Amino acid sequence: MPEEAEAIATTEVSDDDRATALLSSVADGSQEAFSELYDLLAPRVFGLIQRILVDRAQAEEVAQEVFLEVWQTATRFAPNKGGARGWILTMAHRRAVDRVRASQAGRDRDVRIGIRDRKVEYDSVSEDVELKLESERVDRALRTLSDIQRQAISLAYHGGLSQSEVAERLGIPLGTVKTRIRDGMIKLREELGVAL
Amino acid sequence: MNDTNRDDDLTVGEPHDDAPATLAALSALGALDDGEVAEFERYLASSDETKADARSFAATADLLASDIEPPASLKASIMSMIATTPQLPADAATAPASSEAPTAASSAPVAPVAAAAPSTLAPSSPTTKASNAAQTARTSKAQQKAKSRWYSGPASALVAAVALVAVLLGANVLTGVLNNGNGLQEALRLAHINAQPDAMRETIRLTNINDEKQVTATLVWSGALAESVMIVDGLAKLPNEKTYELWYIGEDGPISAGVFNTDRVGESWRVLEGAMSAGDAVGVTVEPAGGSEQPTTDPLIVIHTS
Numbered sequence: 001m002p003e004e005a006e007a008i009a010t011t012e013v014s015d016d017d018r019a020t021a022l023l024s025s026v027a028d029g030s031q032e033a034f035s036e037l038y039d040l041l042a043p044r045v046f047g048l049i050q051r052i053l054v055d056r057a058q059a060e061e062v063a064q065e066v067f068l069e070v071w072q073t074a075t076r077f078a079p080n081k082g083g084a085r086g087w088i089l090t091m092a093h094r095r096a097v098d099r100v101r102a103s104q105a106g107r108d109r110d111v112r113i114g115i116r117d118r119k120v121e122y123d124s125v126s127e128d129v130e131l132k133l134e135s136e137r138v139d140r141a142l143r144t145l146s147d148i149q150r151q152a153i154s155l156a157y158h159g160g161l162s163q164s165e166v167a168e169r170l171g172i173p174l175g176t177v178k179t180r181i182r183d184g185m186i187k188l189r190e191e192l193g194v195a196l
Numbered sequence: 197m198n199d200t201n202r203d204d205d206l207t208v209g210e211p212h213d214d215a216p217a218t219l220a221a222l223s224a225l226g227a228l229d230d231g232e233v234a235e236f237e238r239y240l241a242s243s244d245e246t247k248a249d250a251r252s253f254a255a256t257a258d259l260l261a262s263d264i265e266p267p268a269s270l271k272a273s274i275m276s277m278i279a280t281t282p283q284l285p286a287d288a289a290t291a292p293a294s295s296e297a298p299t300a301a302s303s304a305p306v307a308p309v310a311a312a313a314p315s316t317l318a319p320s321s322p323t324t325k326a327s328n329a330a331q332t333a334r335t336s337k338a339q340q341k342a343k344s345r346w347y348s349g350p351a352s353a354l355v356a357a358v359a360l361v362a363v364l365l366g367a368n369v370l371t372g373v374l375n376n377g378n379g380l381q382e383a384l385r386l387a388h389i390n391a392q393p394d395a396m397r398e399t400i401r402l403t404n405i406n407d408e409k410q411v412t413a414t415l416v417w418s419g420a421l422a423e424s425v426m427i428v429d430g431l432a433k434l435p436n437e438k439t440y441e442l443w444y445i446g447e448d449g450p451i452s453a454g455v456f457n458t459d460r461v462g463e464s465w466r467v468l469e470g471a472m473s474a475g476d477a478v479g480v481t482v483e484p485a486g487g488s489e490q491p492t493t494d495p496l497i498v499i500h501t502s
Contacts, residue, residue, distance in 0.1 A: 016255070027286070034278060038271055043263035050264050060270055064277075071278040075286040086224075086254035089261070093226040138259055156227035157260055163227045178218050185221035189256045196252050 015040070016083035023084035027074040034071055041085065042067075045092045052096040052160045062099050066092045097160040141191035149184030152177050215239075216246040224253035269397070276390045385467045386425050392418035398499050404432065409462070415478050415499040422472045424501070426480070427465035431458045431496075434482065441483040442468050443491060445498070446476045453478070455487040475502045 019040055025033035045066060050059040070088055077087055142150055148170065155166045163181065167174045189196075219236040222228045228236060239246040389395060399414040409430050417424035426442060434440065434457055443450040453468035468478065479495035481488075 027283075029283060031275070031278060035271075035275060038274065042271065043265050044258070044261055046266035046270075047264035048261040051261065060267065063266055063270060064274055067274045068277055068281060071281060072284050075283050083251065083254075085258065086251060089258055090224075090226065090254065097226055135262065153225060153260070156222070156225040157257055161227065162229050163222055164229050166227065178222070179214075181225065181227065182214060182218040182221045185224065185253050185256055186217070188260075189252055192256060192259050194252050194255045194259070196248050 016085040019084040019088070023070075023074050023077055023087075026071065027077065037070070037084075038067060041088055045088065048089060048092050049096040051158050052093070053099060058099060059096075062095050063092070066095050069095075093157075093160070100160050137192065141188050144191055145184045145187055146180070148172065148176075149180045149187070152180045153184050153188070156181065216243060217249050220246055220249035221253050223250060224257040269399075272390075276387065276395075279387065280391045382467055385423075386416075386465070389418050389421055389423050389425055389467070390416050392420055394418055394420050396501070398501070400497065400499055402497070404430070411462070411497075413480070413497045413499065415501070417472060417478075417501055419472070419474060419501075423467065424472050424478060425465060425467045426456075426478060426499075428458060428463065428480075428497075430462040431464065432462060433458050433460060437485050439483055439485050439487060440464075441481050441487045441491070442466070443479040443481065443495070444468065444470060444472055444476045445479050446473045450479065450491055452487060452489065455483070472501065477501065 019037060022033045022037040022040065026037060042063070046059065046063050049062050049066070050056065053059045053062060066088070069091060077084060145153070151170060152166050155161045155169055156163065161169060163177050164174060166181075167177045170177070216236075216239040219228065219232060219239060222232070223236055240250060395416060395418050397414060397416045399412060402411040402413070403409070404411055409432070411430040412428065413431070414427045415424055416427070431440070439455040439457055441455045442453040444453050445451075451470060453470050454466060456464050456466045458464040472478075477498050477500045479491070479499075480497040481491040481493045481495050483492060
């Protein structure tokens, strides 16, 4: 178990390093590097956006905006602040959330989206074995959290809610949401073997 | 598995002590309230521990998302957009805050999207400056006409063309673009058409009734340039005595726009000869080798441009 976790964590890091190296070439105007960077990150960026927005056409528009922004602002990425992968995924998350908040569709969204069972989604979406394995690992890790921790994290990340909105949705004080999310993330970080 | 009780001490104590870690966790999930962003930035700038937290929480959040393969057309759109979109200058003043750069810069860089979006409507009256060329261009090398138009940056344009064709055909990148008798000039022309602000794209899918094979045909056109390019996949390779012929079909009937054949896997693309008029449909027929003045068979493929 610890070995598996370690191996996966290493893969994540080298992927991130690769993204960071590519982004630095993109900052120098390399379209070839951009193309590689796109291939490396597009499925995850699109998966994240699609999960938040649900609507596929809107997800495509937002993904397009995100990658265009990556191209334009690569020159302003500061590697000392973290990896390129996180930088881009954070950007994707923010853009998707902005779009949800801007659109009527977002307000009409099914409340349950943020807390629906991951398993259902994976069973219907995933085709490849690797994704399946990773999802099982994530499912296992998620099951070690308390219900409130899991719901708060999922509402924030998959549902695109801010902590105040999470507090409102779950009917618990903001301070509780903060600590539940922090503790839950620390737990997940450890369960998933993410290197500090 | 549950050997993590030692973490319990993190859940007690003064909330304030945990503030940087809490903000890092919330930030990784995109859940910070607006008022807390600046506070988090301060911690991030001053504490290596917060930086490590931010990075590892981001990696954790990353694992919570699932991969979904985006449609191939998305990459084509993006590659052609970046080929014509300048990058922002590296700004020394804003660089230190750049983990939040997307927020700071978000109003400026997004603007070009609207202008370059593939959904832009075609202009109602595209130029038809070369309308006479249609009849005469058939036997001439199309790139002669095109040469004068090439904008600077052929390398960028080539990358965009490579990306577009590679994505639409899933083809081996350079060979896919440059084969089928298409040279560099044709590739540049394709990129130029696809990079127009009014560029439009339409894909149709058919099933060949003889072999049940899926046939995909995509037309990319620019009304402003009055030019278009046809990209096909899965279209059976014809014997030597036959050829595929392209037609602009307008009010005056079909006008030949050049011939092509496909390779073994049925892929090909070519820039149409002559000028597209507003509202033209583009058709593909099978003709005797060398092509015909007028179509002699019913079109296999028809794509409308309006």
